[in-house]
Amino acid sequence: MKDEGRNPTGSFKDRASSVVVARAREIGAEIVVTASTGNAGAALAGMSAAIGQKAIIFAPKTAPQAKIAQLLVYGAKVILVDGNYDSAFDLTIEAANEFGWYCRNTGYNPFTAEGKKTAALEIWEQICLNLPNDSRPLNVFVSVGDGNIISGIHKGFKDLLALGWLKTMPRIFGIQSDKSAAVANAYFAGNETIIPISARTIADSISVDLPRDGVRAVRAAVETSGAYITVSDEEIIAGIAEIGKYGIFAEPAGSTAFVGLKKALATKVITAEDPVVVINTGNGLKDVRAAMMSVHEAPVIEPTMASLKKFLEKNK
Numbered sequence: 001m002k003d004e005g006r007n008p009t010g011s012f013k014d015r016a017s018s019v020v021v022a023r024a025r026e027i028g029a030e031i032v033v034t035a036s037t038g039n040a041g042a043a044l045a046g047m048s049a050a051i052g053q054k055a056i057i058f059a060p061k062t063a064p065q066a067k068i069a070q071l072l073v074y075g076a077k078v079i080l081v082d083g084n085y086d087s088a089f090d091l092t093i094e095a096a097n098e099f100g101w102y103c104r105n106t107g108y109n110p111f112t113a114e115g116k117k118t119a120a121l122e123i124w125e126q127i128c129l130n131l132p133n134d135s136r137p138l139n140v141f142v143s144v145g146d147g148n149i150i151s152g153i154h155k156g157f158k159d160l161l162a163l164g165w166l167k168t169m170p171r172i173f174g175i176q177s178d179k180s181a182a183v184a185n186a187y188f189a190g191n192e193t194i195i196p197i198s199a200r201t202i203a204d205s206i207s208v209d210l211p212r213d214g215v216r217a218v219r220a221a222v223e224t225s226g227a228y229i230t231v232s233d234e235e236i237i238a239g240i241a242e243i244g245k246y247g248i249f250a251e252p253a254g255s256t257a258f259v260g261l262k263k264a265l266a267t268k269v270i271t272a273e274d275p276v277v278v279i280n281t282g283n284g285l286k287d288v289r290a291a292m293m294s295v296h297e298a299p300v301i302e303p304t305m306a307s308l309k310k311f312l313e314k315n316k
């Protein structure tokens with residue numbers, strides 16, 4: 001497991017936002033703006049706060065409370081839209097064009113993928129270099145919304161291959177909820193045509209109608225002999241508790257990648273002997289409501305030995 005929930009603002013998006021904020025500083029941008037399901041915005045807000053950069057975040061008003069709290073606490077200007085991520089995305093581009101703001105939008109600003117590819121550089125350093133010479137290729141499992149993370153990771157591996165530092169291209173598996181599967185649909189259809197859908201998965205971070213980096217996201221799987229796999233929201237929720245037993249607290253989008261691995265094993269797309277890395281892209285604290293759906297409520301007892309003994313007797 002590669003746990004990106006431990007990044008400074010709790011998600012994979014820190015990789016992209018840190019590079020974008022550095023770029024904003026380089027070009028002297030006064031205001032950086034992004035549309036976000038929550039994590040990209042939290043990352044941009046956090047990174048901006050760290051260097052005194054002004055940031056504006058557009059997010060759906062339905063984003064999990066913890067993500068909205070992060071945006072506000074980091075002091076960004078937060079504008080919630082009465083619509084979905086896709087509508088926030090379009091509004092952000094329009095506003096950036098009109099007001100001259102520097103736009104970080106995923107799949108729109110090329111620097112996001114440059115930041116995200118650093119995960120591939122780390123996977124190479126931490127895992128690939130330690131694989132035996134005769135090893136089967138590494139299999140990378142990652143969840144997909146806009147498709148920018150998977151594209152960035154693919155780019156990182158391509159760069160390493162071009163440098164001659166990576167011997168074998170890892171197989172990249174993109175995992176989507178079956179309620180937000182625009183990229184997987186194109187992969188299953190055997191083409192690169194991304195047809196917009198009406199996304200409504202509980203995994204809010206990957207709930208996207210029209211993936212903005214869909215074409216490259218399809219290629220990441222096709223060109224590496226990976227695949228797309230879809231999983232149900234019920235499996236995603238159950239996966240949060242399962243992955244927790246390995247010491248990883250994941251938000252639904254992180255659990256999605258793990259559940260995809262389970263499905264790949266069950267359908268013999270990979271074997272138990274194949275080396276694997278699952279990327280948890282977001283911390284479970286980002287969406288406590290979803291986390292609580294994956295477990296039973298804890299019992300409440302009187303703070304006495306008598307009631308504890310009674311409880312233990314009943315729950316042997």
Ligand SMILES: Cc1ncc(COP(=O)(O)O)c(C=O)c1O
Nearest residue numbers: 039145146147148149253281282
């Ligand atoms: C936790 C988490 N996982 C996965 C993704 C999907 O990344 P992408 O939209 O680049 O496919 C996101 C994007 O917001 C995310 O926040």
